[in-house]
Amino acid sequence: MDLKIPSTGQKRLVIIGGGFGGIELTKRLKNQDIQVVMLDKHNYHCFQPLLYQVATGGLEPGSIAYPLRKFMQDIPNGIFRLAEVRNIDAVNQKIHTDIGDLNYDYLVIATGSTTNFFKFSKEVSGKMMQMKDIPQALNLRSFILENFEEALLTYDESKKEELINISIVGGGPTGVELAGALGEMRKNILPKDYPEIDFTKMQIHLFESGDRLLGAMHPENSAKVLKYVKDFGVEVWLNTMVTDFDGDVLTTADGKKVKCETLIWTAGVKGNPVEGFAPETIAGGNRISVDEYCKIKGYENIYAIGDVASMVQEKYPKGHPMVAPVAIQQGELVADNILAQLKGKAPKPFVYFDKGSMATVGRNKAVMEAKGIKMGGFIAWLAWLFVHVMSLVGFRNKITVTLGWLYNYFTYDRTLRLIIRPFKHKEE
Numbered sequence: 041m042d043l044k045i046p047s048t049g050q051k052r053l054v055i056i057g058g059g060f061g062g063i064e065l066t067k068r069l070k071n072q073d074i075q076v077v078m079l080d081k082h083n084y085h086c087f088q089p090l091l092y093q094v095a096t097g098g099l100e101p102g103s104i105a106y107p108l109r110k111f112m113q114d115i116p117n118g119i120f121r122l123a124e125v126r127n128i129d130a131v132n133q134k135i136h137t138d139i140g141d142l143n144y145d146y147l148v149i150a151t152g153s154t155t156n157f158f159k160f161s162k163e164v165s166g167k168m169m170q171m172k173d174i175p176q177a178l179n180l181r182s183f184i185l186e187n188f189e190e191a192l193l194t195y196d197e198s199k200k201e202e203l204i205n206i207s208i209v210g211g212g213p214t215g216v217e218l219a220g221a222l223g224e225m226r227k228n229i230l231p232k233d234y235p236e237i238d239f240t241k242m243q244i245h246l247f248e249s250g251d252r253l254l255g256a257m258h259p260e261n262s263a264k265v266l267k268y269v270k271d272f273g274v275e276v277w278l279n280t281m282v283t284d285f286d287g288d289v290l291t292t293a294d295g296k297k298v299k300c301e302t303l304i305w306t307a308g309v310k311g312n313p314v315e316g317f318a319p320e321t322i323a324g325g326n327r328i329s330v331d332e333y334c335k336i337k338g339y340e341n342i343y344a345i346g347d348v349a350s351m352v353q354e355k356y357p358k359g360h361p362m363v364a365p366v367a368i369q370q371g372e373l374v375a376d377n378i379l380a381q382l383k384g385k386a387p388k389p390f391v392y393f394d395k396g397s398m399a400t401v402g403r404n405k406a407v408m409e410a411k412g413i414k415m416g417g418f419i420a421w422l423a424w425l426f427v428h429v430m431s432l433v434g435f436r437n438k439i440t441v442t443l444g445w446l447y448n449y450f451t452y453d454r455t456l457r458l459i460i461r462p463f464k465h466k467e468e
């Protein structure tokens with residue numbers, strides 16, 4: 041079986057992944073003399089930075105997803121196939137997918153990353169919740185709400201504690217944003233939804249193995265965020281490794297035990313390469329080793345960009361941070377470099393322009409830093425809102441997210457506390 045891609049007489053570039061890198065690359069090649077085929081296992085682009093708001097009922101999933109077919113309507117030289125890539129046959133320039141095979145002239149791997157559970161066995165990690173894509177965020181939303189429903193029905197106080205407590209592992213931006221959102225829900229929403237549950241007994245724990253939250257940011261911002269999450273009553277455990285979880289109780293390296301059925305793992309990601317490359321091309325963090333042009337080492341016509349790519353530069357000895365701006369900028373660069381390659385011109389090396397970083401903790405509170413300037417509080421929070429709305433793909437999503445936030449802000453509510461697809465008590 042093949043993917044029935046029409047032959048246009050142009051060289052064919054196949055991009056695997058319609059994430060931040062893949063769509064930026066495609067946009068840049070609009071109307072160029074090259075056929076662009078995008079493959080993705082989902083038919084939508086996902087704006088991952090707002091997944092935690094879907095998981096906590098603040099935003100509907102459709103407002104952070106954008107149909108890739110709609111995106112491709114604007115690319116006359118582009119074509120999309122919903123396909124999961126299984127492996128690459130670089131010798132024959134062929135891609136094997138779950139719906140058939142496809143030949144390429146140029147190939148870009150933009151497959152992003154997956155959760156890294158490090159040394160945890162599948163049995164243990166299988167009991168933890170993750171939040172890397174929309175189905176997982178919806179699972180988390182259902183799981184938390186199903187646990188509250190179950191807590192109403194139990195007379196066993198110890199079981200009730202397990203059901204309502206939530207632990208988050210990982211004190212990076214995702215962990216602190218989630219902790220803030222959950223803290224806000226516990227304060228403003230849950231006691232009204234479940235008046236029979238005593239939410240003063242609900243514990244939200246945030247575990248971080250390092251000595252501060254937001255380890256990649258300035259220590260002053262780490263201290264601010266620590267205060268913000270503690271203001272929400274979140275119990276923060278620094279220098280604390282979670283070493284085990286049996287589905288009811290988690291254990292830390294120093295022997296602490298915490299009762300909780302919900303353990304959300306946000307403590308690591310690793311590259312998500314497709315199979316078919318020589319083992320020496322896979323660098324630390326399971327990322328594909330690329331040169332300064334984003335070309336996979338040892339291959340003339342295959343590139344990798346974004347989270348899945350590891351480009352070691354003096355300033356980035358372990359590769360660039362796995363964040364959206366890196367993927368976007370590498371997408372732009374590779375578009376230019378492929379066009380240059382087509383015309384026999386010299387490629388340009390990648391220079392990362394770091395625009396800074398930010399994180400929010402509940403309403404009115406955020407931290408940001410860029411170009412040596414650090415800021416916290418309300419202004420940083422407004423900047424966070426603005427940057428996230430503007431970065432969303434699609435006008436409708438910008439509008440729905442803005443309206444959703446306005447509603448949440450003025451009503452102190454999150455109306456999407458829906459168990460659409462049960463996760464814990466799956467329907468037959």
Ligand SMILES: Cc1cc2nc3c(=O)[nH]c(=O)nc-3n(C[C@H](O)[C@H](O)[C@H](O)COP(=O)(O)OP(=O)(O)OC[C@H]3O[C@@H](n4cnc5c(N)ncnc54)[C@H](O)[C@@H]3O)c2cc1C
Binds near residue numbers: 084091171345362367
């Ligand atoms: C919860 C969370 C919060 C985040 N917050 C921020 C933030 O605040 N700021 C920031 O800059 N970054 C943030 N990030 C990181 C950011 O989302 C990533 O760095 C960015 O998405 C990487 O872009 P990418 O194009 O490399 O991959 P992705 O955007 O992950 O896209 C990869 C695409 O490849 C597809 N794919 C994967 N494997 C296959 C396959 N075998 N076949 C076909 N398709 C495949 C996937 O479906 C996906 O569409 C966050 C990430 C998460 C998970």
